[in-house]
């Protein structure tokens with residue numbers, strides 16, 4: 001099995017991120033960056049699959065030079081190879097251009113049986129990149145996977161469980177396929193010291209636009225039909241009011257307030 | 266310009282990994298293990314899986330070979346959460362694995378190191394005796410060669426990792442003869458747990474490190490093959506001094522990590538607890554306590570990392586490791602004392618992790634050379650007149 005995992009570097013979700021009111025962009029100075037949490041589940045699932053069925057795990061990310069950190073983390077967890085897609089031409093990509101670029105990198109890796117993505121990125125939150133990579137690659141997409149029931153790599157079959165709102169759906173698909181995973185699927189491992197050391201020594205190639213079989217006009221900002229017009233915080237909700245005193249008194253106060261607010265008529 | 270205070274990415278990854286492990290897997294069970302005085306095989310083996318045992322051992326012998334600084338950072342992160350687990354790790358590495366790796370022959374290394382580095386087994390260092398503590402050269406335990414076997418008689422006390430279910434071997438310092446100058450000749454001998462004549466009894470009712478394993482050892486005509494000698498006969502005292510130099514770095518790391526943990530708890534509480542209508546941390550006297558803690562910890566870290574840097578660069582570090590051990594344990598003492606003070610009455614209750622820090626700190630003033638002994642080592646190495654031992 002040749003598996004590719006797409007990972008994205010995102011601002012630490014534990015950090016309190018502010019939005020610049022002037023430019024509508026995120027103020028990320030001094031904020032730590034981490035692997036998108038859902039992508040850790042994707043890496044773990046790929047490693048578990050390799051442990052069961054053999055093969056190799058390749059990891060890709062598109063991002064700035066420091067995105068190499070998430071690749072090192074994936075290598076430390078046990079991935080075999082990693083590639084950084086980094087070029088000013090990729091900058092400003094929306095989900096369409098991002099997934100186009102990622103799909104071209106997957107084509108370049110070649111002979112891939114399974115692509116694994118996170119359910120969504122915790123910053124962009126669109127959940128579009130996985131499905132749209134599958135569309136570009138013309139392979140089946142299995143989204144919100146909470147369990148891989150079985151894989152038959154000889155026959156090129158995979159059976160998964162998808163977590164839907166009302167229940168679980170079992171789906172069988174041919175391979176190659178792309179799946180996006182939810183957090184119930186596994187418990188991502190911690191890297192070992194040996195893994196961390198190995199990762200530090202592994203060379204990570206950087207692929208730029210000229211290294212990929214791409215149509216330049218479909219990359220980055222130029223290749224992005226959508227853009228963010230404005231980002232804002234939702235209005236802060238006012239805190240509730242606590243009525244104090246004897247119960248009969250408080251109840252009549254409450255009824256008055258509810259009548260005033262036209263909740264009661 | 267050579268001075269560089271940046272930790273490289275590899276070391277940052279190690280810190281992050283160990284911190285996650287300690288917070289996710291040790292923190293939820295630490296209080297209960299401490300309360301029940303229970304040694305955790307599970308956590309020990311997890312530390313092994315993550316490669317925390319054998320950080321200075323070559324990969325060929327089952328280690329991770331990340332060097333001393335990585336080891337010190339890992340120990341610091343475990344001690345930030347729990348002193349007992351840090352003790353299992355630090356003693357397992359510095360007192361168990363180190364002497365075998367450094368002084369053992371190839372056969373001994375191949376026999377013991379893979380399982381020790383995997384955290385499946387533990388080795389212990391049997392130095393202290395009921396009547397030989399600070400005066401570690403005054404061991405009474407004897408080993409006499411009878412044809413092809415050593416016959417060992419005597420006892421050891423307070424030996425970390427020596428009597429758990431996974432304790433596999435003890436490095437025993439014993440008198441093996443007289444030196445030309447009339448003093449005792451000391452040697453280290455490997456004695457596997459379970460050897461007839463060797464009994465290891467777990468010591469209970471400790472105030473500190475309650476979920477670390479501490480044993481009292483008895484040797485009664487205990488026989489082991491002649492080949493179990495570690496290094497050469499008569500090198501025991503020297504081996505012991507060299508082992509303790511490295512051990513002090515890891516004890517210092519426990520002081521530093523403990524201080525960091527106690528400080529973080531204090532800072533959190535200083536924000537949350539309100540009295541007189543404001544967070545207690547907003548009173549200047551308490552803000553100053555936090556400022557002092559933070560400053561102390563930075564001082565301790567600089568000294569320890571420098572001593573560790575010397576060790577990693579194969580320079581002499583006896584004096585520096587003694588200073589680091591002294592400073593880190595004394596700073597932990599000051600920090601945890603003020604941290605409990607900030608917690609008020611709650612800091613005296615077991616539900617609050619700072620209570621465990623407060624007890625565990627005290628061991629660091631005593632174990633692997635008391636603070637007085639560290640000052641003796643430092644004084645000897647800076648050229649004071651005469652010998653401070655008198």
Ligand SMILES: Cc1cc2nc3c(=O)[nH]c(=O)nc-3n(C[C@H](O)[C@H](O)[C@H](O)COP(=O)(O)OP(=O)(O)OC[C@H]3O[C@@H](n4cnc5c(N)ncnc54)[C@H](O)[C@@H]3O)c2cc1C
Nearest residue numbers: 006062092094095098117118120121124125126127128129
């Ligand atoms: C309308 C719109 C306009 C945007 N415009 C800009 C812009 O002008 N400039 C700009 O910098 N950003 C822009 N972005 C943000 C950027 O395009 C997205 O963050 C990116 O496309 C991924 O989308 P997402 O974060 O919603 O990921 P999701 O689709 O939620 O991610 C799902 C999964 O896809 C994979 N994945 C996602 N991104 C990557 C990646 N980079 N590398 C590898 N794997 C990945 C991961 O497995 C992830 O778990 C825009 C986003 C939107 C929605």
Ligand SMILES: Cc1cc2nc3c(=O)[nH]c(=O)nc-3n(C[C@H](O)[C@H](O)[C@H](O)COP(=O)(O)OP(=O)(O)OC[C@H]3O[C@@H](n4cnc5c(N)ncnc54)[C@H](O)[C@@H]3O)c2cc1C
Nearest residue numbers: 390391392393398399400423424425631632633634635637
């Ligand atoms: C939990 C625990 C784990 C331990 N683990 C191990 C282990 O794994 N292996 C091992 O071998 N030992 C171990 N020890 C033993 C530890 O190293 C000794 O307790 C320590 O070295 C002090 O020895 P002592 O207790 O006999 O005190 P003593 O040496 O009797 O000291 C009593 C006091 O006298 C002071 N003193 C002694 N000599 C002088 C002097 N010359 N000048 C000034 N003051 C002096 C000391 O500083 C101390 O304050 C452990 C101890 C504990 C409590």
